[in-house]
Amino acid sequence: MRFVSRLLDACRKNRSLLCVGLDPDPAKLPVKDVFEFNKAIIDATADLVCAYKPNLAFYEAMGVRGLQALKKTVAYIPKNIPVIGDAKRGDIGNTAIAYARALFGYYKFDAVTLNPYLGYDSVEPFLDYKDKGVFVLCRTSNSSACDFQDLVDNFGMKLYQSVALRAGDWNKDGNIGLVVGATYPEELKEIRKLCPDMLLLIPGIGAQGGDLESSVKYGIDTNKERAVIVAARQVLYASPDKDYAQAARQAAIELRDSINKFRGM
C-alpha cells in the first residue's frame, strides 16, 4: 500500500494531522533509557497522531547505542502509524542507493526527508521504493532558510519555489511531499497554491515559534488534509517529571484538537 494512502488512513482513523517528533535530548529526558522514553510517548499518543518523525541526529549523537534505540523505536510503533525518518540526506547516485538501503531497508522508515541541493539523481533511488514516501526540503523552518532558499532566479522564481515545482514534476508515482516550515506562513500559503495536491510536512510550531492556526489553514489541501503538523519538544517535554507520558498525552490532545478546530473539523 502506498505511503500517502497509509498516511491518510492514519489521519482519518485518528482524526488527526499531528505528527510527534521523536527527538530525544539526553539533557532533557526524565528517564535514562531512550527506548523506554520513546515507548512511553508512543503508548501515550498512538491514538492521537497521524505519524511519528524521529530525527536521526539525536540518535546519532548518542552513538551506536542511540541507533539501536532508534531501530527498536521504529519497530515498536504500531503498523498503522507511518514513521517518517527525518534524515535530510542528499548524495550522488551510488551513495544515495546506500542511504536508501539504510533508511528504508535497515531502519524500515515509511518515508524520509531529503535535501534537494544535489538534484534529481540524489532523490531517484528513494523513489524506486514505490511504497515508501519522500519529503523534499523546500522552505525550512530556521532563520537562515533565506540565505539560499530565497535567491530569485532570472525567471523571477525563488529557489524554494523551483524546488517545489521540480519536486512536483518528479512526483510521477505520488510518493513525494515537501517540507515547509511553520515559521514562514506566507511561503507556506504560496507553496500550497503551487502544489495543491502534495503532502506537506510542517515542522516549526511550538519551540521554534511557528503559528499553529496559519500553519493549519495555509497547509491543508481542499479536503482539509495532506498537511502533517509536527510537534516535538512541546509534547516530549510537556513535563520534566515522572508524569511525562501523561503530560505528553495531554499536550497531544490539545494540539490535535486545536488543529482540528482550525481546519474546521
Next chain:
Amino acid sequence: MRFVSRLLDACRKNRSLLCVGLDPDPAKLPVKDVFEFNKAIIDATADLVCAYKPNLAFYEAMGVRGLQALKKTVAYIPKNIPVIGDAKRGDIGNTAIAYARALFGYYKFDAVTLNPYLGYDSVEPFLDYKDKGVFVLCRTSNSSACDFQDLVDNFGMKLYQSVALRAGDWNKDGNIGLVVGATYPEELKEIRKLCPDMLLLIPGIGAQGGDLESSVKYGIDTNKERAVIVAARQVLYASPDKDYAQAARQAAIELRDSINKFRGM
C-alpha cells in the same frame, strides 16, 4: 592545531594531495569484515595520502555493525592523517548541534562535509569546533548537480557561486572548504578564482569520469596545494582478489605521482 594546518602537514609530509575514500560496498569487498578491509587499505596507503574520507552512507547501509566498523576505522587511522567524514548533513540549529556532536564528538572526524541548503545557522554549530574543518557542498560531481546549483539569480550569479562566496564570508576562522566535483572542470576553475585560498575537496575522478589533469591544475592554489583529490573505487577495488591491499597501494602510488606531475612537483 587547526584542521587546515594538519591537512597541509600531511600533504607535505607524504608529498600527496590524494585522499582515499573509504566507501566499503559489501558486494565488492574481497573480505567479509569491513574493518579488516579498511585496516588493510589504510596500512597499504597511509604514507601515500593527505587524508581519508569515509562516506557515512556505506556504513549506515550495514546498520549498527557498519557504524561500529566506521568508529574503529576512524580510531585506527594514524593521527597525522586527517579523516574527513563525508556526511553531507544539513539541519536546523538545535539538530545541527546534535549532528556536530555525533560527527566530531562520537566518531571523532577531523572534518565533515555539509549541505548548504539550510544556510548559515545549519553550519555554525560545526564551526564552533575551532580545530575541526567543514567542507560545504558547492558544485557536486553528479549529473543532476545542475538542477538547482546552476540556477542564475537576479545578480547573474549561479547558486553554487553564491554558496562559494557566502562560505568564504563565513570562513572567519579559516576552517571552511568547498566540495567541487572533478566532473565539472570549468566550474572548478572558476571557483578556485572566486576563492583563491580555500581548501577544495574534489571527488569525481575515476569511476565518475572526472579528468585528473584538469582537476589538479584547476583545483590547486598558487602554492600548488589546498586541493584534496578523492579516489575511492579506483583504489579500494583495484583488485577483486587477495592481493587487494597491494593493488590499492599500487593504484594510490600511481595517482599520487600523476597528481604531483600535474601540479609540477
